[in-house]
Amino acid sequence: MKGLDFETVTVIEGKAEIIVPKLDYYRVSPNEYVPSKAPVFYNPLMKENRDLTIAVASIMRRENGRKLVFGDSMAGVGVRSIRILLEAGWDEAYVNDNSERAFASIVLNLERNGLVERTHASKIDANLFHAEHSSPGTRFDMLDIDPFGTPVRFLDTGVRAVKHGGLISITATDTANLFGVHKRAAKILYGVNVFKTGFMREMGIRVLLKTLAEAAARSERGVEPIVSVASRHYVKIIARVLKGRKHAFQTVSKIGFLRVRRANGIYEPMGPVDLPETGIGDSCILLGPLYLGEVFSRSWVEKIAVETVEKNWMDEKISKIANSLLLDDQKTLGGVDLVGLASSLRISPPSIRTVIEKLLEKGFQACRSGFDANCIRTDAGLNDLVKIVKSL
Numbered sequence: 311m312k313g314l315d316f317e318t319v320t321v322i323e324g325k326a327e328i329i330v331p332k333l334d335y336y337r338v339s340p341n342e343y344v345p346s347k348a349p350v351f352y353n354p355l356m357k358e359n360r361d362l363t364i365a366v367a368s369i370m371r372r373e374n375g376r377k378l379v380f381g382d383s384m385a386g387v388g389v390r391s392i393r394i395l396l397e398a399g400w401d402e403a404y405v406n407d408n409s410e411r412a413f414a415s416i417v418l419n420l421e422r423n424g425l426v427e428r429t430h431a432s433k434i435d436a437n438l439f440h441a442e443h444s445s446p447g448t449r450f451d452m453l454d455i456d457p458f459g460t461p462v463r464f465l466d467t468g469v470r471a472v473k474h475g476g477l478i479s480i481t482a483t484d485t486a487n488l489f490g491v492h493k494r495a496a497k498i499l500y501g502v503n504v505f506k507t508g509f510m511r512e513m514g515i516r517v518l519l520k521t522l523a524e525a526a527a528r529s530e531r532g533v534e535p536i537v538s539v540a541s542r543h544y545v546k547i548i549a550r551v552l553k554g555r556k557h558a559f560q561t562v563s564k565i566g567f568l569r570v571r572r573a574n575g576i577y578e579p580m581g582p583v584d585l586p587e588t589g590i591g592d593s594c595i596l597l598g599p600l601y602l603g604e605v606f607s608r609s610w611v612e613k614i615a616v617e618t619v620e621k622n623w624m625d626e627k628i629s630k631i632a633n634s635l636l637l638d639d640q641k642t643l644g645g646v647d648l649v650g651l652a653s654s655l656r657i658s659p660p661s662i663r664t665v666i667e668k669l670l671e672k673g674f675q676a677c678r679s680g681f682d683a684n685c686i687r688t689d690a691g692l693n694d695l696v697k698i699v700k701s702l
Protein backbone atom coordinates (compact mmCIF):
# COMPACT_ATOMS: atom_id res chain seq x y z
CA MET A 311 0.00 0.00 0.00
CA LYS A 312 1.29 3.43 -1.03
CA GLY A 313 2.69 5.29 1.97
CA LEU A 314 3.15 2.16 4.10
CA ASP A 315 6.37 0.10 4.17
CA PHE A 316 4.63 -3.20 4.99
CA GLU A 317 2.12 -5.52 3.33
CA THR A 318 -1.51 -4.75 4.06
CA VAL A 319 -5.04 -6.09 3.75
CA THR A 320 -8.35 -4.23 3.89
CA VAL A 321 -10.88 -5.22 6.56
CA ILE A 322 -14.41 -4.05 7.30
CA GLU A 323 -15.23 -3.38 10.94
CA GLY A 324 -18.67 -1.92 11.63
CA LYS A 325 -19.04 0.84 9.03
CA ALA A 326 -15.29 1.41 8.72
CA GLU A 327 -13.05 0.13 5.92
CA ILE A 328 -9.58 -0.17 7.36
CA ILE A 329 -6.14 -0.89 5.94
CA VAL A 330 -4.27 -3.10 8.41
CA PRO A 331 -1.06 -5.16 8.35
CA LYS A 332 -1.34 -8.53 6.62
CA LEU A 333 -2.49 -11.22 9.04
CA ASP A 334 0.78 -13.17 8.62
CA TYR A 335 2.57 -10.54 10.69
CA TYR A 336 0.51 -11.56 13.72
CA ARG A 337 0.96 -15.29 13.30
CA VAL A 338 3.23 -16.93 15.84
CA SER A 339 1.90 -20.46 15.30
CA PRO A 340 -0.71 -21.86 12.88
CA ASN A 341 -3.67 -20.73 15.01
CA GLU A 342 -2.16 -18.07 17.23
CA TYR A 343 -2.00 -14.35 16.45
CA VAL A 344 -0.14 -11.70 18.44
CA PRO A 345 -1.05 -8.23 17.11
CA SER A 346 1.78 -6.56 19.04
CA LYS A 347 4.18 -8.37 16.65
CA ALA A 348 2.66 -6.56 13.66
CA PRO A 349 4.18 -3.30 12.29
CA VAL A 350 0.97 -1.55 13.42
CA PHE A 351 -1.42 -2.83 16.04
CA TYR A 352 -4.83 -4.08 14.94
CA ASN A 353 -6.56 -6.85 16.86
CA PRO A 354 -9.80 -8.08 15.25
CA LEU A 355 -10.70 -9.81 18.53
CA MET A 356 -10.88 -6.41 20.25
CA LYS A 357 -13.86 -5.45 18.08
CA GLU A 358 -16.04 -6.26 21.11
CA ASN A 359 -14.08 -3.69 23.15
CA ARG A 360 -14.53 -1.08 20.41
CA ASP A 361 -18.22 -2.01 20.03
CA LEU A 362 -18.73 -1.10 23.68
CA THR A 363 -17.14 2.33 23.08
CA ILE A 364 -19.39 2.82 20.03
CA ALA A 365 -22.51 1.81 21.99
CA VAL A 366 -21.73 4.29 24.78
CA ALA A 367 -20.80 7.05 22.31
CA SER A 368 -24.06 6.49 20.37
CA ILE A 369 -26.09 6.87 23.56
CA MET A 370 -24.17 10.05 24.42
CA ARG A 371 -24.84 11.38 20.91
CA ARG A 372 -28.60 10.84 21.31
CA GLU A 373 -28.63 12.57 24.68
CA ASN A 374 -26.55 15.62 23.66
CA GLY A 375 -27.34 18.13 20.95
CA ARG A 376 -23.93 19.81 21.17
CA LYS A 377 -20.79 19.17 19.13
CA LEU A 378 -19.03 16.03 20.42
CA VAL A 379 -15.26 15.58 20.21
CA PHE A 380 -13.43 12.26 20.68
CA GLY A 381 -9.81 11.86 21.78
CA ASP A 382 -7.93 8.67 20.83
CA SER A 383 -4.50 8.73 22.54
CA MET A 384 -3.20 5.38 21.29
CA ALA A 385 -5.15 4.83 18.14
CA GLY A 386 -3.21 2.05 16.34
CA VAL A 387 -4.72 2.09 12.81
CA GLY A 388 -7.39 4.63 13.91
CA VAL A 389 -10.32 2.22 13.72
CA ARG A 390 -12.02 3.35 16.94
CA SER A 391 -12.11 7.04 15.97
CA ILE A 392 -13.34 6.23 12.48
CA ARG A 393 -16.20 4.16 13.89
CA ILE A 394 -17.11 6.87 16.43
CA LEU A 395 -17.55 9.34 13.56
CA LEU A 396 -19.26 6.98 11.11
CA GLU A 397 -21.43 4.95 13.47
CA ALA A 398 -22.03 7.07 16.56
CA GLY A 399 -22.39 10.34 14.64
CA TRP A 400 -19.75 12.29 16.60
CA ASP A 401 -18.48 15.49 15.02
CA GLU A 402 -14.71 15.48 15.39
CA ALA A 403 -11.84 13.22 16.50
CA TYR A 404 -8.22 13.77 17.50
CA VAL A 405 -6.38 10.59 16.51
CA ASN A 406 -2.93 10.04 17.97
CA ASP A 407 -0.28 7.33 18.14
CA ASN A 408 3.42 7.80 18.80
CA SER A 409 4.48 5.14 16.28
CA GLU A 410 5.59 6.36 12.84
CA ARG A 411 3.90 3.45 11.08
CA ALA A 412 0.68 3.77 13.11
CA PHE A 413 0.54 7.47 12.20
CA ALA A 414 0.97 6.66 8.50
CA SER A 415 -1.84 4.07 8.75
CA ILE A 416 -4.11 6.54 10.57
CA VAL A 417 -3.62 9.15 7.84
CA LEU A 418 -4.43 6.60 5.10
CA ASN A 419 -7.46 5.23 6.94
CA LEU A 420 -8.92 8.66 7.64
CA GLU A 421 -8.56 9.49 3.91
CA ARG A 422 -10.09 6.19 2.82
CA ASN A 423 -13.15 6.78 5.03
CA GLY A 424 -13.59 10.39 3.88
CA LEU A 425 -12.91 11.84 7.32
CA VAL A 426 -9.94 14.15 6.77
CA GLU A 427 -12.03 17.29 7.36
CA ARG A 428 -13.39 16.08 10.71
CA THR A 429 -10.17 14.68 12.18
CA HIS A 430 -6.74 15.73 13.41
CA ALA A 431 -3.98 13.10 13.23
CA SER A 432 -0.89 13.40 15.42
CA LYS A 433 2.22 11.39 16.33
CA ILE A 434 3.18 12.34 19.87
CA ASP A 435 3.46 10.68 23.26
CA ALA A 436 0.02 10.09 24.81
CA ASN A 437 0.86 12.11 27.93
CA LEU A 438 1.82 15.08 25.76
CA PHE A 439 -1.35 14.60 23.71
CA HIS A 440 -3.41 14.71 26.93
CA ALA A 441 -1.51 17.79 28.16
CA GLU A 442 -2.23 19.60 24.88
CA HIS A 443 -5.94 19.02 25.52
CA SER A 444 -6.09 19.86 29.19
CA SER A 445 -7.14 23.51 29.10
CA PRO A 446 -10.75 24.70 28.83
CA GLY A 447 -12.02 24.62 25.25
CA THR A 448 -9.57 21.90 24.19
CA ARG A 449 -10.87 18.99 26.30
CA PHE A 450 -12.64 15.92 24.95
CA ASP A 451 -16.19 14.70 25.45
CA MET A 452 -14.71 11.23 25.54
CA LEU A 453 -11.08 10.13 25.77
CA ASP A 454 -9.97 6.59 25.01
CA ILE A 455 -6.76 5.24 26.57
CA ASP A 456 -5.79 1.85 25.15
CA PRO A 457 -2.08 1.06 25.69
CA PHE A 458 -0.16 -2.19 25.67
CA GLY A 459 -0.42 -3.50 29.25
CA THR A 460 -1.07 -1.13 32.12
CA PRO A 461 -2.63 2.31 31.60
CA VAL A 462 -1.46 3.69 34.99
CA ARG A 463 1.10 6.10 33.62
CA PHE A 464 -1.50 7.83 31.43
CA LEU A 465 -4.26 8.38 33.98
CA ASP A 466 -3.11 11.61 35.69
CA THR A 467 -2.88 13.46 32.39
CA GLY A 468 -5.90 11.64 30.92
CA VAL A 469 -8.47 12.88 33.46
CA ARG A 470 -7.40 16.47 32.83
CA ALA A 471 -8.11 16.11 29.10
CA VAL A 472 -11.80 15.30 29.67
CA LYS A 473 -14.56 17.91 29.97
CA HIS A 474 -16.67 18.14 33.14
CA GLY A 475 -19.32 15.44 32.65
CA GLY A 476 -17.34 13.82 29.80
CA LEU A 477 -16.21 10.21 29.69
CA ILE A 478 -12.85 8.51 30.11
CA SER A 479 -12.53 5.02 28.66
CA ILE A 480 -9.59 2.91 29.81
CA THR A 481 -8.42 -0.53 28.72
CA ALA A 482 -5.84 -2.52 30.70
CA THR A 483 -4.41 -5.79 29.40
CA ASP A 484 -2.14 -6.54 32.37
CA THR A 485 -4.81 -8.76 33.88
CA ALA A 486 -2.26 -10.92 35.73
CA ASN A 487 -1.42 -7.82 37.82
CA LEU A 488 -5.02 -6.72 38.29
CA PHE A 489 -6.28 -10.21 39.13
CA GLY A 490 -3.65 -10.77 41.83
CA VAL A 491 -1.57 -13.35 39.96
CA HIS A 492 1.51 -11.09 39.90
CA LYS A 493 1.27 -9.66 43.42
CA ARG A 494 4.49 -7.66 43.28
CA ALA A 495 3.60 -5.94 40.04
CA ALA A 496 0.15 -5.13 41.49
CA LYS A 497 1.83 -3.50 44.47
CA ILE A 498 4.30 -1.55 42.33
CA LEU A 499 1.90 -0.34 39.63
CA TYR A 500 -1.38 -0.04 41.49
CA GLY A 501 -0.29 0.22 45.15
CA VAL A 502 -2.51 -2.67 46.23
CA ASN A 503 -2.22 -5.90 48.15
CA VAL A 504 -4.16 -8.40 46.10
CA PHE A 505 -4.14 -12.11 45.55
CA LYS A 506 -6.10 -14.49 43.38
CA THR A 507 -9.64 -15.01 44.65
CA GLY A 508 -12.78 -16.53 43.17
CA PHE A 509 -13.92 -12.99 42.33
CA MET A 510 -10.67 -11.86 40.70
CA ARG A 511 -12.30 -10.16 37.69
CA GLU A 512 -14.42 -7.91 39.88
CA MET A 513 -11.35 -7.29 42.04
CA GLY A 514 -9.29 -6.27 38.99
CA ILE A 515 -11.96 -3.77 38.00
CA ARG A 516 -11.96 -2.35 41.55
CA VAL A 517 -8.15 -2.05 41.50
CA LEU A 518 -8.22 -0.13 38.21
CA LEU A 519 -11.07 2.11 39.38
CA LYS A 520 -9.25 2.85 42.64
CA THR A 521 -6.18 3.90 40.66
CA LEU A 522 -8.28 6.08 38.35
CA ALA A 523 -10.10 7.62 41.35
CA GLU A 524 -6.80 8.57 42.96
CA ALA A 525 -5.45 10.07 39.73
CA ALA A 526 -8.65 12.08 39.28
CA ALA A 527 -8.57 13.31 42.88
CA ARG A 528 -5.03 14.65 42.40
CA SER A 529 -6.57 17.07 39.87
CA GLU A 530 -9.63 17.73 42.05
CA ARG A 531 -11.91 15.58 39.98
CA GLY A 532 -14.19 12.69 40.78
CA VAL A 533 -15.25 9.75 38.63
CA GLU A 534 -18.53 7.85 38.31
CA PRO A 535 -18.27 4.45 36.59
CA ILE A 536 -20.90 3.88 33.95
CA VAL A 537 -19.74 0.46 32.77
CA SER A 538 -16.95 -1.95 33.70
CA VAL A 539 -16.02 -5.13 31.89
CA ALA A 540 -13.50 -7.95 32.36
CA SER A 541 -13.45 -10.03 29.19
CA ARG A 542 -10.87 -12.14 27.35
CA HIS A 543 -7.47 -10.71 28.36
CA TYR A 544 -8.57 -7.18 29.24
CA VAL A 545 -10.32 -5.00 31.79
CA LYS A 546 -12.17 -1.94 30.52
CA ILE A 547 -13.85 0.82 32.44
CA ILE A 548 -15.78 3.80 31.16
CA ALA A 549 -16.41 6.52 33.74
CA ARG A 550 -17.80 10.02 33.86
CA VAL A 551 -15.29 12.67 34.96
CA LEU A 552 -16.65 15.40 37.26
CA LYS A 553 -14.64 18.50 38.12
CA GLY A 554 -14.53 19.84 41.65
CA ARG A 555 -13.36 19.00 45.17
CA LYS A 556 -16.81 17.78 46.17
CA HIS A 557 -16.75 15.12 43.45
CA ALA A 558 -13.12 14.24 44.18
CA PHE A 559 -13.94 13.71 47.86
CA GLN A 560 -17.06 11.66 47.14
CA THR A 561 -15.03 9.39 44.86
CA VAL A 562 -12.02 8.80 47.11
CA SER A 563 -14.39 8.20 50.03
CA LYS A 564 -15.40 5.02 48.20
CA ILE A 565 -11.87 3.61 48.43
CA GLY A 566 -11.29 1.09 51.19
CA PHE A 567 -10.34 -2.49 51.95
CA LEU A 568 -12.34 -5.65 51.61
CA ARG A 569 -11.92 -8.11 54.47
CA VAL A 570 -11.71 -11.68 53.28
CA ARG A 571 -11.51 -14.86 55.28
CA ARG A 572 -9.90 -18.00 53.99
CA ALA A 573 -11.61 -21.22 55.01
CA ASN A 574 -11.45 -24.63 53.32
CA GLY A 575 -9.22 -23.10 50.66
CA ILE A 576 -11.96 -20.58 49.78
CA TYR A 577 -11.82 -16.83 50.23
CA GLU A 578 -15.05 -15.59 51.76
CA PRO A 579 -15.74 -11.86 51.44
CA MET A 580 -16.50 -10.35 54.86
CA GLY A 581 -17.53 -6.81 53.95
CA PRO A 582 -15.73 -3.51 53.57
CA VAL A 583 -13.38 -1.80 56.02
CA ASP A 584 -12.78 1.95 56.17
CA LEU A 585 -9.23 3.13 55.51
CA PRO A 586 -8.36 4.09 59.13
CA GLU A 587 -9.60 0.80 60.57
CA THR A 588 -6.89 -1.67 61.46
CA GLY A 589 -8.38 -4.18 63.91
CA ILE A 590 -9.34 -6.98 61.58
CA GLY A 591 -9.17 -10.13 63.66
CA ASP A 592 -6.94 -13.13 63.22
CA SER A 593 -8.65 -15.01 60.45
CA CYS A 594 -9.19 -12.05 58.09
CA ILE A 595 -6.95 -10.62 55.42
CA LEU A 596 -7.29 -7.15 53.93
CA LEU A 597 -7.61 -6.98 50.17
CA GLY A 598 -6.95 -3.65 48.55
CA PRO A 599 -7.27 -0.76 48.74
CA LEU A 600 -10.05 -1.09 46.20
CA TYR A 601 -12.80 1.10 44.80
CA LEU A 602 -15.80 -0.15 46.80
CA GLY A 603 -18.56 1.86 45.11
CA GLU A 604 -20.82 0.63 42.31
CA VAL A 605 -18.74 -0.29 39.28
CA PHE A 606 -21.46 0.22 36.70
CA SER A 607 -24.62 2.26 36.34
CA ARG A 608 -27.72 0.12 35.81
CA SER A 609 -29.45 2.79 33.72
CA TRP A 610 -26.43 3.06 31.40
CA VAL A 611 -26.13 -0.71 31.05
CA GLU A 612 -29.84 -0.97 30.21
CA LYS A 613 -29.29 1.53 27.40
CA ILE A 614 -26.17 -0.33 26.20
CA ALA A 615 -28.19 -3.58 26.05
CA VAL A 616 -30.78 -1.90 23.80
CA GLU A 617 -28.09 -0.26 21.65
CA THR A 618 -26.35 -3.56 20.90
CA VAL A 619 -29.62 -5.08 19.70
CA GLU A 620 -30.38 -2.09 17.46
CA LYS A 621 -26.88 -2.10 15.92
CA ASN A 622 -26.95 -5.70 14.79
CA TRP A 623 -23.35 -5.71 13.49
CA MET A 624 -22.10 -5.42 17.06
CA ASP A 625 -20.40 -8.36 18.73
CA GLU A 626 -23.00 -10.44 20.56
CA LYS A 627 -20.53 -10.65 23.44
CA ILE A 628 -21.38 -7.04 24.38
CA SER A 629 -25.05 -7.80 24.70
CA LYS A 630 -24.18 -10.92 26.76
CA ILE A 631 -21.95 -8.79 29.01
CA ALA A 632 -24.68 -6.15 29.43
CA ASN A 633 -27.29 -8.81 30.25
CA SER A 634 -25.08 -10.48 32.85
CA LEU A 635 -24.39 -7.09 34.48
CA LEU A 636 -28.15 -6.55 34.70
CA LEU A 637 -28.45 -9.73 36.81
CA ASP A 638 -25.96 -8.28 39.31
CA ASP A 639 -27.54 -6.13 42.04
CA GLN A 640 -24.12 -4.87 43.34
CA LYS A 641 -25.53 -5.03 46.89
CA THR A 642 -22.59 -6.98 48.31
CA LEU A 643 -18.90 -6.98 47.39
CA GLY A 644 -17.02 -9.90 45.86
CA GLY A 645 -18.56 -13.35 45.91
CA VAL A 646 -17.99 -17.01 46.62
CA ASP A 647 -16.74 -19.19 43.81
CA LEU A 648 -19.24 -22.04 43.72
CA VAL A 649 -17.04 -24.38 41.68
CA GLY A 650 -14.12 -23.84 44.08
CA LEU A 651 -16.40 -24.36 47.07
CA ALA A 652 -17.83 -27.59 45.66
CA SER A 653 -14.35 -28.87 44.90
CA SER A 654 -13.19 -28.11 48.47
CA LEU A 655 -16.23 -30.07 49.73
CA ARG A 656 -15.46 -32.87 47.25
CA ILE A 657 -18.89 -32.70 45.68
CA SER A 658 -19.93 -31.78 42.16
CA PRO A 659 -20.90 -28.11 41.71
CA PRO A 660 -24.64 -27.50 42.11
CA SER A 661 -26.53 -25.24 39.73
CA ILE A 662 -25.80 -21.61 40.57
CA ARG A 663 -29.46 -20.75 39.97
CA THR A 664 -30.67 -23.32 42.49
CA VAL A 665 -28.24 -22.10 45.14
CA ILE A 666 -29.38 -18.49 44.60
CA GLU A 667 -33.04 -19.57 44.89
CA LYS A 668 -32.33 -21.42 48.15
CA LEU A 669 -30.45 -18.43 49.59
CA LEU A 670 -33.32 -16.09 48.66
CA GLU A 671 -35.85 -18.52 50.19
CA LYS A 672 -33.92 -18.36 53.45
CA GLY A 673 -34.06 -14.56 53.44
CA PHE A 674 -30.47 -13.86 52.31
CA GLN A 675 -29.50 -11.49 49.53
CA ALA A 676 -28.16 -13.44 46.58
CA CYS A 677 -27.45 -12.93 42.90
CA ARG A 678 -24.92 -13.80 40.24
CA SER A 679 -21.78 -11.69 39.90
CA GLY A 680 -21.77 -9.78 36.63
CA PHE A 681 -18.02 -10.37 36.34
CA ASP A 682 -17.02 -13.81 37.63
CA ALA A 683 -19.19 -16.48 36.05
CA ASN A 684 -19.09 -19.00 38.92
CA CYS A 685 -19.54 -16.48 41.70
CA ILE A 686 -22.49 -15.90 43.96
CA ARG A 687 -22.86 -12.55 45.66
CA THR A 688 -24.58 -13.03 48.99
CA ASP A 689 -24.73 -11.70 52.52
CA ALA A 690 -24.99 -15.28 53.79
CA GLY A 691 -21.92 -16.54 55.65
CA LEU A 692 -19.85 -19.39 54.29
CA ASN A 693 -21.34 -21.80 56.86
CA ASP A 694 -24.88 -21.15 55.64
CA LEU A 695 -23.75 -21.41 52.03
CA VAL A 696 -22.00 -24.72 52.71
CA LYS A 697 -25.16 -26.11 54.37
CA ILE A 698 -27.22 -25.17 51.33
CA VAL A 699 -24.71 -26.54 48.85
CA LYS A 700 -24.44 -29.83 50.75
CA SER A 701 -28.22 -30.15 50.97
CA LEU A 702 -28.70 -30.06 47.19
Ligand SMILES: C[S@@+](CC[C@H](N)C(=O)[O-])C[C@H]1O[C@@H](n2cnc3c(N)ncnc32)[C@H](O)[C@@H]1O
Nearest residue numbers: 351384385386407408409412435436456457458
Ligand atom coordinates in the same frame (compact mmCIF):
# COMPACT_ATOMS: atom_id res chain seq x y z
C1 LIG B 1 -3.25 -1.68 22.01
S1 LIG B 1 -2.71 -0.64 20.74
C2 LIG B 1 -4.07 0.43 20.43
C3 LIG B 1 -5.17 -0.18 19.66
C4 LIG B 1 -6.26 0.75 19.21
N1 LIG B 1 -6.71 1.63 20.26
C5 LIG B 1 -7.41 -0.07 18.66
O1 LIG B 1 -8.55 -0.02 19.19
O2 LIG B 1 -7.19 -0.80 17.67
C6 LIG B 1 -1.60 0.43 21.57
C7 LIG B 1 -1.06 1.53 20.70
O3 LIG B 1 -0.43 2.49 21.56
C8 LIG B 1 0.69 3.04 20.89
N2 LIG B 1 1.53 3.60 21.96
C9 LIG B 1 2.27 2.92 22.88
N3 LIG B 1 2.84 3.78 23.75
C10 LIG B 1 2.41 5.03 23.39
C11 LIG B 1 2.63 6.32 23.93
N4 LIG B 1 3.41 6.51 25.01
N5 LIG B 1 2.06 7.37 23.33
C12 LIG B 1 1.27 7.20 22.22
N6 LIG B 1 1.04 5.98 21.67
C13 LIG B 1 1.59 4.91 22.25
C14 LIG B 1 1.27 1.89 20.12
O4 LIG B 1 2.01 2.35 19.01
C15 LIG B 1 0.01 1.11 19.70
O5 LIG B 1 -0.41 1.46 18.42
